[in-house]
Amino acid sequence: MxxxxxxxxxxxxxxxxxxxxxxxxxxxxxxxxxxxxxxxxxxxxxxxxxxxxxxxxxxxxxxxxxxxxxxxxxxxxxSGKVRVARKHIVELLLSEHNADCTKCYKNGNCELQSLASQMLTGDHMFLDLVPDKHYTIDMFNSAIVKDDSRCIRCQRCVRTCEELQSVSALSVAYRGNNMKISTFFEHPLFEVVCTNCGQCVNRCPTGALIERNYVDQVWDAIYDPAKHVVVQTAPAVRIALGEALGMPPGMIVTGKMVTSLKRLGFDAVLDTDFTADLTIIEEGYELVERLKRALVDKDPEVALPMATSCSPAWIKFLEHTYPDLLPNLSTCKSPQQMFGALVKTYYAQKKKLDPKNLVSVSIMPCTAKKFEADRPEMRSSGYKDVDYVLTTRELAIMITQAGMEFDKLPESHFDNIMGMSTGAAVIFGTTGGVMEAAIRTVYEVVTGREVPFESLNITPVRGTEGEVREASLLITGTKPEFKFLEGVELKCVVANGLAYAKKVMQNVKDGNANYHFIEIMACPGGCLGGGGQPIPTNKEIRAKRTQAIYEEDLGMPLRKSHDNPEVQELYRDFLIKPLGHKSHELLHTHYTPRKRY
Amino acid sequence: MSESKLKRVDLIFGEYSNTKYKVLADTLKRRNEDILEDLMESGLKGRGGAGFPTAMKWKLAADAPSDTKYVICNADEGEPGTFKDREILSRVPRKVFSGMAICGKVIGAQKGYIYLRSEYKFLLPELTRELEMFHEHIGKMGFDFPIEIKLGSGAYICGEESALFESMEGFRGEPRNKPPYPTTHGFMGKPTVINNVETFVNVVMIMRLGPVQFKLLGTTDSRGSKVFSVSGDTPIPGIYELELGMPLDRFVEEFGDGDTKAVQVGGASGFCVPRKKFKDTIIGFEGVPTGGSMMLFNSSRSMYNVLHNYLDFFEEESCGQCTPCRVGCQQLRKGIVAVKKGDKKAGYLDQLLKLSESMKITAKCGLGQSVANSFSSIVNNFKEEMIY
Missing domain, CATH: 3.10.20.740 (Ubiquitin-like (UB roll))
Known part of the structure; x- marks a missing residue:
């Protein structure tokens, strides 16, 4: 010391x-x-x-x-000196800033605004510089809107993009009075390496970087009597939504969230966790299949290690940065998109609804999900599988608009079908969660026994921030049909934050990694630290959300994806078997190599 | 007239030594402590303008624990009205190299760099030739000290030492937070001594003449001589080496055109001295310090235009990262325009003066901090020209 x-x-x-x-x-x-x-x-x-x-x-x-x-x-x-100087600085920032607060999406949740009110600004100390600036708004992107007129050049976004995500889509351009935050050759965000992760949005103190919001479109759908509006909610939303509605971090608000969604007027409140369980089955079988091809068939084409594919920012990152490693990505769609594809097929069939009258909405901790839903390949139901993606923050806005006192709402249950889930699905919301859920299922499928960990808590893969976590699990006592896995030491690696993802993938590319299975979440801490989560998000808050997720997992009656009775029913009545024909049609996808520039 | 002439000095451009690189060869044989002691005794302060004691800077870097250290010569001469480093580098480059090598020996650096402003690219062929010879000579002295030239890209801010490091490392030229200072965390995060071109030459001359003789020049607070870049309304613009500590009125007597109404001492980031204060102003660290720029203005000049020009310069040359400098410079320039046009009352100038004071104490680096120097000295001394 x-x-x-x-x-x-x-x-x-x-x-x-x-x-x-x-x-x-x-x-x-x-x-x-x-x-x-x-x-x-x-x-x-x-x-x-x-x-x-x-x-x-x-x-x-x-x-x-x-x-x-x-x-x-x-x-x-x-001191007096400090107060004068500080007020000068805030006044200077305001003079360069489009302080049209009532027209700003961040009105009421803006750090500059609260500072201004603290400093009692408003006496127009200096000249308004905004009219002479030729500010631009980039709103051509599915997920993120960048409005330079609201930028105060604090460079939080630039540091986020570079340090946490190693993407560097945003950087500083020009100098002096012309200094601005820009992209490669000032191209719009959709033309550059931006992954839409929204970490910049989450850290922007003003309204310069915001999510593209679809609140009004969703209201319109709800009000349209001809439409049956279905909503799905991601695992990480239920442990963070409360924060955006005045509750302390780390509160599990699943039941209140469901009630609020029902009261907002959604026709069915379903759960992305259902398809998270489904993802585990499909992805688990895919992993076993790849291992079999490698170990038994000695197929040189098989791409191992296999990497998870539920984080859309991670996928776009890989498409840009390591396009040659795309075969290593699991072909499974993310739970959101599996859900979307099933809603307009399986759900419509079961509920005897015309898919053309179905509107599918998802509530995500994520901005990249907006981009994902807009991908041209995400229309396997014959319609746009997910029509609108709202962030946790947008849902909070709707709840506030509807005049609900969120913390006083009673609790209720998800509707069915596609509303049932297990603890394995809940932990999708944290780093290491998909890995843990997958191992719970794969190990049992292969050996017929539960994973050898107390209370099914596979703590070695529970990743933490700021590290790449490696773990291995020896598979013994396999069932006859999985004999090829006998004695195999399953090597796993878990990383969160794209800067760490890059480290892992560079190792894979260089041939220095002998992993079988890689879990990557684009955001620090996993989805619970996603770009669409309540602001502020920081290390301390993420830790509380993580704790809440594991608590929620422990409290679930079922904790293994393959135990989900609704998933079992889905296979029995509709999909027939994992990796089957229907699965390939609806639940799996392909990826697009993209250029770095 | 002739008796009132300021004493010319011939230290910087004077003879190096009778045999090539003799001072360097002799100094390399001395003990580091002795070299530092001579420097300390000489009272040499940095010639870039800020005037940090050279011996102290070197001592700090020498004491910093690290296997890798650097010596950097700041030749990013960008201050408006300064053009003396160009002259020094073209006339006495060997003194510059020698000073750097001596520094390298004292602090234990393995390598030296000259950060040359891109506008001086034309010096490159000659400097490269000279460097080759230097490397040959120093090799024979048994001291391995390669010097490399790095070219800037035309940004004023890169003359600020930490922005200069960033630029050399391939990043945007933006000043870093201090502390830590370059003597412990400089180029590539390693202990670094960065000095102005002229400072290194002074070191060589102190080594040659000894601190006692060096101290005969100048005053207690401002030892030695200084190379001045004289420009503006003067019949004899050019480079002059003069003793430090001279009163401004004597300078004006010699260099003015008889109608001098103000002298801008130290370039755009320096101070404007009006006629009535010439007599009481000393050029040196005890009075008005300067990196060498002396701009004379006669009564035909509008000080409003002069100030507008400076602010235009700062507004564009600010790196843009910190609020006081980026926005403050814009406000000051637009502010004086608004007052001049009558869009703002004359009292707005007081508001702007207060703002410039805030910039002086809150800006991240010397650029933003020194805008207030010219702003307040011009506005306060020529208020009527700002308004009418």
């Missing part, structure tokens, strides 16, 4: 570890210095200067987020 550093902040003495910033030291004392460009998940930029403080015997006011505490420092966070 190295020596503590002693300093004084606003007259209070505090001791901190070396390397602690003034900002963090102040937070220890419950003194909250305002920030804008600072974000817990990202490296320090120190460029907005909102967090400046006064340091005795210093000519300048240091940015507290970027300045490490030093022995004997005397800091004032709220």
């Amino acid at each position: 190295s020596k503590k550093i002693n300093l004084t902040i606003d007259g209070i003495n505090v001791s901190v570890d070396p390397g602690t910033t003034i900002l963090d030291a102040a937070r220890k004392l419950n003194i909250h210095i305002p920030t804008l460009c600072y974000h817990e998940d990202l490296c320090v930029a120190g460029n907005c200067r909102v967090c400046v403080v006064e340091q005795e015997n210093s000519r300048t006011l240091p940015a507290s987020c970027a300045t490490p505490a030093a022995e004997g420092m005397v800091i004032h966070t709220n």
Whole structure:
């Protein structure tokens, strides 16, 4: 333990570890210095200067987020000098910003706006620079709208894209008065390497980067008496939605969410978890099939390791970055798209509905799902399989619009069919979850026994943020038809965040990896940290959501995908068997190699 | 007239030594502590404008624990009205290389770089030739110290040391947060000494003449001489090496055209001194410091135009990352235009002066911090020209 550093902040003495910033030291004392460009998940930029403080015997006011505490420092966070400077800075930001708040999607959830109200701005200290700027809006993308007129150039998005996702679709262009956040040659987002992950959207302090919202379209569908509107909800929504409606992080609100959706007027409230279970069956069999081709048939064409395919940002990332590794992706559609394809076929049949009158809506923790639903290959029902994708945030808007007091809602159950699920599906929402769910099923299919882990908790694959987690499982005592897997050590790897995905795939590409199965989630922490989740999202909040997901899993009566009776029924009545003809038609897909530029 | 002439100095451009690279060869034989002690004794301060004591900078880098260290010569001479480094590099490049090598020895660096502004590309062939010879000579002295030239791409901000590192590393030229400082985390994150071209030459001359003789020039706070780039309304523009610590009125007497109303000392980021203050202004670290730029303006010049021109420059040359500099520069320029046009009342200038003070204490780097120098000195001294 190295020596503590002693300093004084606003007259209070505090001791901190070396390397602690003034900002963090102040937070220890419950003194909250305002920030804008600072974000817990990202490296320090120190460029907005909102967090400046006064340091005795210093000519300048240091940015507290970027300045490490030093022995004997005397800091004032709220001196006259600081207040004037801080107000100047916020006024400057406002002068460059299209502060048309009532027309902004982020009205009410904007960090600049709350700072402005805190500083009592509004006396028009400086000239309005906006009319002279030729700001552009990029709204040609399925998922993300980028409005430069609302940008305050804090570069959170740039750092997110580069550090967390290693995508670098967004970067800084030009300098001085013309400095802006842009893309490769200023192409619209849909023409560049952007994966639509929405991590930038989640971190944008203003309305410069927002999801393309479909709230009104969904209301229209609900109001249309000719339409039967079906909604599915992703696993990670039920543990985060409460946050967007005034509840603390980590609350499981599944029952309230279902009630709210019913009250919003959806004709059927179903569950993406159902198709998450289905994904496990299809993907599990696909893995076993690939292993058989490799081990028994010695087929040189078989692509191993096999990688999960439920994260659409991850898929687009691979299409751009490692197009030659696309055969390694499981051909399974994501649970959202399996659901969409089944709603307009199987569900319509069972419920005796004309698929043309069906509107399928999904609630996702994700922005990339909007892009996924718009992919041309996602029309295997003969219609657009998923018509509208709403983020967790958009659902919260609808609930608020409808005047519901969310935390006081009673709980209710999903409708059927396609509303039943297991704990294995719930954990799709966290990193390592698909891997764990798949192993629970594959191991049992192959050996006839449950996985050898207490309470089915396969903790070795439970990934954490900021690491690539490797694990292996020895398969013994196989059933006769799976004899080829006897003694095989199944090697798995789990990564979350595209920067870590890149590390794994580079290893695979270089031939340095002997994995069988790879799980990748594009967002830090998995879907629970998705780009469509409530703002703010940070490490602490993600940890609480993770805890909630595992709690929800443990509380489910069924915890293995193949035990889902509705899935069993689906195979019996409709699909016949895993990887069968119908499955290939509806549940599997192909991918598109894309260029880097 | 002739007796009032300022003393010309011939230190920078003067003879290096009778035999090639003799000062370097002799210095390389000395102990690092002795070299540092001489530098300390000489009182040499950085010649880029900020005036950080050179010996202290070198000591900090020498004490920084690392196997890899760098010496960088900042030849990104971009301050408006400064053109002395170009002259130094074309006339006495060997002194520059020698100074860098001495620094390399003292701090334990393996490599030196010259960051040359792209507009000086024409110097490259000659410098490359000279470098080849230098490498040959230093090789014979048994000291391995390669120097490489890196070209800038035309951004003023890349003269700021940490932006310069970023540029050299292949990134956008944006200043870093400080601390940490270059002496511990510089180029490639390694301890680095970065000095102005002229500073390295001064080092060589201190090594040659000894600190005692060096100290005969200048004043207590501003030791030695300085190469000045004299421009503007003067009959004799050009490069002059003069003692530091001279009063501005004597300078104007010699270089002015008889009608000098103001001198901009230190370029666009420096201070504007009006006629009435010439007598009380000392050019040096105790008065108005300068990286060498001296621009004279006579009464035909509109100080409003001068200021507008500077602000135009800053508005464009700001890297754009920090709020006070990026938006502040735009507000200051548009603000004076608005006052001039009558769109804003004269009192708005006070608002802008306060803003410039905020920029001075909150901007991330020296660029944004120094905009207030010219802004407040011009606005305060020539207010009527701003309004009418």
